[in-house]
Amino acid sequence: MTRLTRYTRTTAFKLSLLYLGVFTVLSAGLLYYVARNTDHLMSEQVVQTVDAELKGLSDIYVRGGVRAVVETIDRRSRHPDASLYLLTDFAGNALVGNIARLPTMVLEEADGGLRRVRYTRMGPDVEDIERQAMVRTFELRGGYRLLVGRDLGDQLRFSNLLGNALRVWLIGVVVMGVMTWVFVSRRVMKRIDEMSATSRTIMNGDLSGRLTVRGNDDEFDRLAVNLNAMLGRIELLMQSMRDVTDNIAHDLKTPLTRLQTRVETALREAKGEDGYREALESVLDDGDHLLRIFNALLRIARIESMAPGADMEPSDLKALVLEIADLYEPLLEDEGGHFEIDVSDGLKTVCNKDLISQALVNLIENALKYGHPENGSLIVSLSAKSDGGRIVLSVSDNGPGIPEAEQDRVKDRFVRLDDSRTEPGTGLGLSLVKAVARLHGGELRFKNEAPGLTASIDLEQAPGQDGSDHERHDGSDKTGIPTA
Known part of the structure; x- marks a missing residue:
């Protein structure tokens, strides 16, 4: 009973009941309309047939008298069809016809009106049962009364057939409606129960739960796909929050401990103003490092919390x-390096220019810090090209690269490979680039070039831009750099 009540309270049950009621009323109305008009059409055909018979017999009577009418009626009465005939004299005695019994009032009221009567048919092969007919009765000269009619058996059988069809149809509609409701309710309730179970799993702390996608692309699949994407985003944000918390707990512990140690050492060992000044300067350096970490974390958090399309412009x-190339080319040349630029024309897109600039700066800074080759000078290449409707921004170097096994890990916060720990930094630069790429619907990718590493992000290109023209600058002549 509880399960039945649960089903009857569902929207599927209410909609099925509504559709069943509407469809039943429409079906009944349609069949009633067909039956009514069919009966009316058959009645008109009966009237036309009776009138035609009367006219023909009247003409025969005028031309040949009673004898000719009797012969005609006798000949026609022998055919087993639906036509009815009866001719009586002035005393009411039957002269000829195929009607055995008939209410006397029908012959007495020979006014030519159309009547529905009950009668018994005459004939050796006819059952002695009452039938229904439509008749007209006329009085002829000499006191004769002529009755012509049409049996309604076929019409009544057709009406009964339509009535039975209506009943069977309505029963079938109800049965099919109930079966459809059971099927739809079970299917809908099963999908809803799956969603509820997944929701409970997520509420219990397992953010990896996802809704089932059956692959038939119905409304439940589309809802499941969208909800799964939302759940994936929520899981990513929650995981990022946990990672930040864990990273802060581990990576900030060292500078905070070092800061505390320097203060204690200064209080214990520093002598004079110079000693305390040196200790305070070291503390300020550690504080600046901590502030840079917190600012980078806050910026990454703000980027990850931004909605796609926010603060973006063509x-x-x-x-x-x-x-950006104008800013970094002199710096690289001062260090004995080489800066190359490969930029296509028509690179129009909708983006947050500040964030894209910051991402490129971070990639170039990484190349300057960690891209130095063992032999020779550093070569940094900055590329912007169109590729399959996407704009790919790349920064390449000719350094040692990043092992493929570590390429995904270096995108996480505070991750620094062993070879780079001697360089200053927070381990958050690539995390920011990854967040910027994701905000713009792209991805941060690495590719080892042997030698060197290429780091790239992709953006959606504005429609109608092909970026087919290229301009290249190898850093040998700063005046050759194209300007905006």
Whole structure:
């Protein structure tokens, strides 16, 4: 009973009941309309047939008298069809016809009106049962009365057939409606129960739970796909929050401990103003390092919490890339390196220019810090090209690269490979680039070039831009750099 009550309270049951009621009423109305009009049409045909018979017999009577009418009626009465005839004299005695019994009032009221009567048919092969007919009665000269009619048996059988069809149809509609409701309710309730179970799993702390996608692309599949994407985003944000918490607990413990140690050492060992000043400067350096970490974390958190499309505007990436190249080319040349630029025309997109600039700066800074080759000078390449409707921004170097097994891990917060721990940094630069790429619907990718490493992010290109024209600058002549 509880399960039945649960089903009857569902929207599927209410909708099925509504559809069943509407469809039943429409079906009944349609069949009633067909039956009514069919009966009316058959009645008109009966009237037309009776009138035609009367007219024909009247003409025969005028031309040949009673004898000719008797012969005609006798000949027609022998055919087993639906036509009815009866001719009586002035005393009411039957002269000819195929009607055995008939209410006397029908012959007495020979006014030519159309009547529905009950009668018994005459004939050796006819059952002695009452039938229904439509008749007209006329009085002829000499006191004769002529009755012509049409048996309604076929019409009544057709009406009964339609009535039975209506009943069978309504029963079938009800049965099919109930079966449809049971099927739909079970299917809908099963999907809803699956969603409820997944929701309970997620509420219990398992964020990896996902809704089932059956692959038939119905409304439940589309809802499941969207909810799964939302759950994936929530899981990623929660995992990021846990990672940040864990990373802060581990990675900030060392600088905080070092800061505390320096203060204690200064209080215990420092002598004079110079000693305390040196200790305070060391403490300020550690504090600045901590502030940089917190600022980077906050910026990454803000980027990851931004909605796609937020604070974005149409931009020309060629001008942006060349502007960054102008800033870093002199710096690299001062260090004895070489800066190359490969930029296509028509790189129009909708983006957050500040964040894209920051991502490129981070990638270039990483190349400057960790991309130095063992022999020779550093070569950094900045590329912006169109590829399959996407704009790919790449920064390459000719250094040792990153092992493939570590390429996904270095995108996480505070991750620094062993070879890079001697360089200053927070381990958050690539995490910020990854967040910027994801905000713009792209991804941060690494590719070892042997030698060197290429780090790239991709953005959606504005429609109608092909980026087919290229301009290249190898850093040998700064005046040759195209300007916006």
